[in-house]
Every structure is written in C-alpha cells, then in structure tokens.
Amino acid sequence: ALLDILEYPDPRLNRPATPIVRVNKDILRLADDMAETMYDAPGIGLAAPQVAAGQQLIVVDISENRNELLTLVNPEIIEAHGIEEMKEGCLSVPGVYELVQRAERIKVRAQDLQGKPLELEADGLLAVCLQHEIDHLHGRIFVEHLSRLKQNLIRKKLTKRQRQAG
Numbered sequence: 001a002l003l004d005i006l007e008y009p010d011p012r013l014n015r016p017a018t019p020i021v022r023v024n025k026d027i028l029r030l031a032d033d034m035a036e037t038m039y040d041a042p043g044i045g046l047a048a049p050q051v052a053a054g055q056q057l058i059v060v061d062i063s064e065n066r067n068e069l070l071t072l073v074n075p076e077i078i079e080a081h082g083i084e085e086m087k088e089g090c091l092s093v094p095g096v097y098e099l100v101q102r103a104e105r106i107k108v109r110a111q112d113l114q115g116k117p118l119e120l121e122a123d124g125l126l127a128v129c130l131q132h133e134i135d136h137l138h139g140r141i142f143v144e145h146l147s148r149l150k151q152n153l154i155r156k157k158l159t160k161r162q163r164q165a166g
C-alpha cells in the first residue's frame with residue numbers, strides 16, 4: 001500500500017529509529033509498502049521514519065530500470081573514506097535540492113529481510129543514498145548539513161506551502 005511521506009519540519013522525522021530484533025510479517029509488510037511508496041514518489045531511497053515507522057529499515061534502488069531493490073535492516077556504516085559533494089533531494093523536503101558533502105566510499109553492515117547479516121561496499125550515488133537513508137534512521141535530515149540561514153529559508157518556504165495546502 002502507498003504510505004504518506006512525512007514532510008519537514010515534522011518532529012517525527014527527528015526521532016531516532018529503534019533496531020529491529022526480529023523480522024516478522026509486520027516488518028515484511030512495511031518493507032513492501034516502503035518500496036511501493038519509493039517507486040511511486042519516485043525516489044531512489046526511503047527510510048522508515050519518513051513514513052512515521054520508528055524501525056531501522058531502509059529501501060534503496062538507484063538503478064535505471066527501477067528493478068534493483070535493496071532492503072536493509074539495522075544498517076550501520078562501519079567504514080568511511082574520502083569526501084565527495086553531491087546535489088541531494090529528499091522526499092520529505094519536496095522541491096529542495098542542495099549540495100551536501102558526504103564520505104566518498106563506505107562499508108555498510110546490515111541484515112537482509114531473512115535476518116541474514118550482510119556487508120556491502122559502496123561509492124558514488126549508492127554511497128550518497130545509503131548515507132542519506134541511514135541519516136534518516138538517526139533522525140537527521142539532509143538540510144541539517146546546510147547553513148542555519150538556508151535551513152530557516154527552507155523551513156519558511158515549506159511551512160508556507162503546507163499552510164496553502166491546508
């Protein structure tokens with residue numbers, strides 16, 4: 001099912017997600033709904049806090065044909081190297097695209113939906129997207145990497161937009 005994506009500055013976006021102890025059918029359903037919601041948005045990633053779910057679960061698909069879904073349970077960055085800048089967007093901050101500095105290459109440890117441990121190395125867009133999604137699990141939005149001034153402008157713009165939307 002399509003889920004509602006929370007919009008900045010919703011306080012639920014700043015709440016750290018809790019680790020998933022056991023992947024049960026509710027988590028499987030959430031992962032499925034998150035993937036459907038990501039493809040529909042469209043986006044290249046989505047984190048559970050963005051759909052008001054407080055679990056450590058993210059979905060990512062940066063493929064051209066939108067058919068290489070990556071679902072990560074309790075993901076954590078265990079290695080980070082270099083620095084790169086990339087323009088980022090966020091489904092919770094519609095219409096805002098800003099340059100953000102992140103690690104150029106990372107190693108991520110997680111579990112898959114069968115609860116099996118997995119480790120993956122990433123660079124380029126996948127590394128940026130994984131860092132962006134894992135930030136969401138810690139209650140961090142990409143705009144928080146920007147200047148205070150920019151954050152205030154974005155907050156004003158979005159709250160005005162939300163008022164108009166009624």
Ligand SMILES: O=C(O)C[C@@H](Cc1ccccc1)C(=O)SCC(=O)c1ccccc1
Binds near residue numbers: 043047090
């Ligand atoms: O809010 C999110 O987590 C989704 C976000 C992920 C992301 C985008 C760019 C850099 C880092 C992380 C998005 O997918 S925003 C939409 C977007 O960037 C996009 C949408 C369709 C095709 C390609 C990109």
Ligand SMILES: [Zn+2]
Binds near residue numbers: 091092132136142
């Ligand atoms: Zn985001």
